[in-house]
Amino acid sequence: MPFRLIGNNILPNSCPNKYQKDEFLLKFIGKERFSTIEHNVTRWAEEKGIPISLRGIMTQSTRAHRLALKARKIGGQRLQTPLVSAIFKATNQDGKDISDFDVLAELAEESGVMGKADTIEFLKSDELEKEVNDLCNAARSKGITGVPITIIDEKWAVSGGQSSDVYIQIFKKLAAAGVHAAPSPFPSSLVHTCTGDGSDDSD
Structure with missing residues (x-):
């Protein structure tokens, strides 16, 4: 089930400004809470040997969710799982902009979901946007406020x-x-x- 930590009203899909994660989170949740989250995430990442970073570009995740749902419709978990893993790595380790058409198109092609041109065409449409919004709203209605x-x-x-x-x-x-x-x-x-x-x- 897709879930957006940051609502579209705060961070729109087509936001013209690009924010650094740490700057955005400091403004959105405050210095004290950000420091706690950064400490916990860093400690967990070190224990698991996963290089997670709270640096990089902060963007809305709707397009990535749409692409992940598209992958599931095309090839089930066989295609969705490697794509989602690639998206997580791109945003949490590499600090890439996962709302960017080219970034997502490259991930989709590398994961065997779709070619770059087909991915960009899909992302420029509104296909599966309503479905993703409905699923995100359903998660909120069940009291879900965070992930995982x-x-x-x-x-x-x-x-x-x-x-x-x-x-x-x-x-x-x-x-x-x-x-x-x-x-x-x-x-x-x-x-x-x-x-x-x-x-x-x-x-």
């Missing part, structure tokens, strides 16, 4: 990069509740959020 997040069985939402132990605890709870053998006791729209220690904070 994993939703399990429409009832549990695991925020952040969690260990396998957290997922094991959730699967055990779901199995004990017999949710697959009987109707769920919860409303279909209810999403329980699991905290980092595996506890349920939905009460």
Whole structure:
């Protein structure tokens, strides 16, 4: 499910100004919160051996989401997964502008989704824009305010990069509740959020 951290009202798709990530985030969330996020992201990246950077171009992600959805429609996860990985690397490691037609076209071609010309033609259209907007709005309506997040069985939402132990605890709870053998006791729209220690904070 696509999710936009920054709304179009704050950062439009065709914004004429290009912002540096750190400058934009400092203005948008403040120095204290930015420092905390930068510290946590840097520490996590070092632990995992992934060179994530909060530097580079800050742009709206709608076009990248549209392209990822297009890849899924063309070839399912077989095409979508390598494209999404390439997009993440481009923005989080290389600091590239993932709203730029040429950047996305190159990523699409390298990932085997579409050629550059076809990708640019697609991006210049409004194809799948409504679908992406609807999916982003649906995520917000479920109370999702950040990523990454994993939703399990429409009832549990695991925020952040969690260990396998957290997922094991959730699967055990779901199995004990017999949710697959009987109707769920919860409303279909209810999403329980699991905290980092595996506890349920939905009460």
